[in-house]
Amino acid sequence: MNLRASLFVLYLMAKGVMSAPSLYTTQSCRNLTISVTASANNLDLPPFPNDTSRAAFGKYVRSFDPSVLNTKKVDGTFNIAATYCEPLIDVPGRENTIQFLLHGLAYTKEYWNALEYPDSSYPGEYSWTHHANSQGYATLAIDNLGDGESDRPDPIAIVQKPFQEAVILEIFKNIRSQNYACIPKKYENIILVTHSYGAMLGRMIAINHQDSVTGPNAYIQTASSSDLKGIAALGPNLRPQAASVVNPSRFSELPPAYLHVDPVTLRETVYGLAGEYDSRMLARDESMPHTFAVGELISRNSNDPSNFSGPVMYITGMHDAVVCDPNSNITLATVDCTIGKDGNPGLTALKFPNAKPFVTYVPAATGHNANLHYSAGEVFGAAHEFLEAAGF
Numbered sequence: 001m002n003l004r005a006s007l008f009v010l011y012l013m014a015k016g017v018m019s020a021p022s023l024y025t026t027q028s029c030r031n032l033t034i035s036v037t038a039s040a041n042n043l044d045l046p047p048f049p050n051d052t053s054r055a056a057f058g059k060y061v062r063s064f065d066p067s068v069l070n071t072k073k074v075d076g077t078f079n080i081a082a083t084y085c086e087p088l089i090d091v092p093g094r095e096n097t098i099q100f101l102l103h104g105l106a107y108t109k110e111y112w113n114a115l116e117y118p119d120s121s122y123p124g125e126y127s128w129t130h131h132a133n134s135q136g137y138a139t140l141a142i143d144n145l146g147d148g149e150s151d152r153p154d155p156i157a158i159v160q161k162p163f164q165e166a167v168i169l170e171i172f173k174n175i176r177s178q179n180y181a182c183i184p185k186k187y188e189n190i191i192l193v194t195h196s197y198g199a200m201l202g203r204m205i206a207i208n209h210q211d212s213v214t215g216p217n218a219y220i221q222t223a224s225s226s227d228l229k230g231i232a233a234l235g236p237n238l239r240p241q242a243a244s245v246v247n248p249s250r251f252s253e254l255p256p257a258y259l260h261v262d263p264v265t266l267r268e269t270v271y272g273l274a275g276e277y278d279s280r281m282l283a284r285d286e287s288m289p290h291t292f293a294v295g296e297l298i299s300r301n302s303n304d305p306s307n308f309s310g311p312v313m314y315i316t317g318m319h320d321a322v323v324c325d326p327n328s329n330i331t332l333a334t335v336d337c338t339i340g341k342d343g344n345p346g347l348t349a350l351k352f353p354n355a356k357p358f359v360t361y362v363p364a365a366t367g368h369n370a371n372l373h374y375s376a377g378e379v380f381g382a383a384h385e386f387l388e389a390a391g392f
Contacts, residue, residue, distance in 0.1 A: 026123075027133055029085040032182045034142075034174075038166035039075035045156050048257035048294060052242035057235070057259060057294065066298055074158055080167065081149035082142040083109055084183055085129050091136025097392055098175065098187040099132050100216065101141035102168070104196030104223065104369075105297070106238070106261045106290040108148030109141035111195060111371060117284055126281070128193070128371055131380040137387075138187065142171070144198070146258075146293040155257040155293030162299075165204050169214055191392060192216035193383075196322065196368065197296065199224030206306040206352070218311040218392060220383050223320055223368045225337075225345035226303055230321055230328030235297060237328050238265050243291045250289060261290035268331045272319035272367030281372050305351045311390035312355040314345040315379055317366025330367060337362050359386055 046064055049056060087094065103111045110116055114126035124130030129139045143150040145167050146159035153159060173179075178186035192215075194202040199221040209215035240259035243251035247260055263286040271277055316323050316337050321330040324337040324344050339362045340346050349358045361382045366375045 027085050027088065027130055029083055029129070030182075032082045032084055032180075034080045034082055034171065034180060034182070035077060036080050036167050036170050037075070037077040038163060038170050039073060040160075040162035040166040041071040042074050042157065042160040042162050042295075043299065044070045044072040045160075045295065045298060048156050048255070050256060052245045052256050054239060054241040056242070056256065057240050060294065061235070061298065066300055072157075074163060076153060076158065078145055078151040078153060078167070080142050080145065080151070080171070081109070082140055083113070083129075085133050085139045085141075087136045087138055088133045089136050094136040094392070096187055097189040097191065097217075098138040098140055099191045099193050100168075100172070100175075101128065101139060102192070102194040102198030102201060103141070103144065103147070104198055106147075106292045107195070109143050110148075110288075111369075112139070112141045112193075114371065115281070115284055115288060117281055117372075119278070119280055126371055126376045128380060131377075131384065135384050137191075140171075140175070140183070142168075144201075144296075146296065147291065152254060152258060152293070154295075155255060156295050158295070159293035160295040160299060161201060161204055164201055164296075165208070168201065168205065169209065172214065172216070189218075189392065190216040191218045191220065191387065193220045194222065194224070195371070196223045203306070203351075204302065206308045206312075207302055207304050210306055210308045212310060215308070216310075218387070218390060219308070220313045220315065220386070222315045222370055222379070223317070223323065224314060224348075225316060225323045226348040226351045227344055228323055229344070230323065230325050233326065233328040234269060234322055237269050238262065240292070243289075247289060251291065254291075257294040258291055259294060261292075263287070263290065266290070268329045269321060270368040272317060272330060272365060272373060276319065276365040276367065276375070277373045285369075285372065303351070305353055307354050308352060309354040309356055311357060311359075311386070311392075312352045313359045313361065313383065313386045314348050315361045315363070315370060315383060316345045317368065317370050317373070317375070318362050318364050319366060320368045320370075322368045357390065361386075 239262035243260035
């Protein structure tokens with residue numbers, strides 16, 4: 001561990017927001033493929049043009065109003081890629097609890113394991129899964145339908161939020177009933193941990209499935225809020241283009257409505273200020289594929305309150321441009337996600353009036369991809385202290 005990392009770890013431990021770095025250097029994890037059958041009422045979107053130019057996405061989303069479209073029932077059976085990790089220690093009371101991890105737009109389940117970054121100062125420095133496992137929690141991180149190693153069905157008709165929600169709920173049901181041979185036990189308690197777009201799916205589940213029978217028992221929503229000030233600007237800022245053009249060696253068979261983010265835009269949209277992250281982490285991020293389906297971004301977004309009565313935590317970095325800057329660009333203005341109940345994300349408490357408790361945490365020196373900043377250990381520590389206090 002280098003001097004900077006050592007001092008930072010000692011500082012966080014002194015503040016009481018971080019446990020000691022795990023002594024476990026390896027996790028007990030395995031990659032899975034889960035077959036999921038689901039159905040949902042998606043929007044009946046118009047077809048995407050046979051256009052692979054960078055201008056195609058903007059032209060398409062401006063060509064219609066989602067609020068006036070009809071819905072259409074869709075169904076299917078698809079393979080979902082996942083990584084299941086067992087706890088590294090036994091903690092009484094946590095043996096029947098699993099953290100279910102949902103990544104953000106244009107990312108994969110590897111976000112939760114530090115993008116497999118090889119230059120960490122100590123084991124688990126940027127890995128949520130490693131930290132969770134070292135605290136006695138099992139984890140299951142999935143690639144959302146249409147992302148990573150999961151199936152990539154029709155990016156307009158199928159890969160929309162309602163169908164992704166149905167897939168997630170079906171996996172919840174099977175986790176609780178131990179219907180997956182690849183997961184060795186039944187987990188009664190599911191903690192839904194989300195990032196960015198995953199948190200939008202989390203809000204959707206909290207609104208539509210407010211009980212802990214079909215939905216999760218607790219939520220930790222990161223890089224999110226009920227007031228996403230930069231969401232409208234984010235799509236254009238990412239400068240997406242057909243993945244088949246941007247990365248033909250890997251995505252030549254994908255239809256034009258599977259898009260690839262311009263990697264140079266990651267710095268200004270999902271990272272904080274210079275000095276708040278390791279430039280080598282950003283370089284690794286920029287070198288990885290970042291694809292998404294157009295249908296993921298088009299929906300009738302509901303901002304209704306949820307009657308969910310369990311524990312809810314929102315974690316949003318102080319310099320999260322997607323949440324707190326209308327430009328969704330850290331390089332254009334001073335971004336400040338303010339602390340407190342009247343700040344952003346604090347006002348999200350109004351959307352969870354029955355949550356017990358509702359907690360927000362705004363780590364300093366942190367952008368949208370909180371797990372990939374120097375403050376990651378602080379974030380992990382705060383989240384797991386919240387879970388322990390909530391009885392999980």
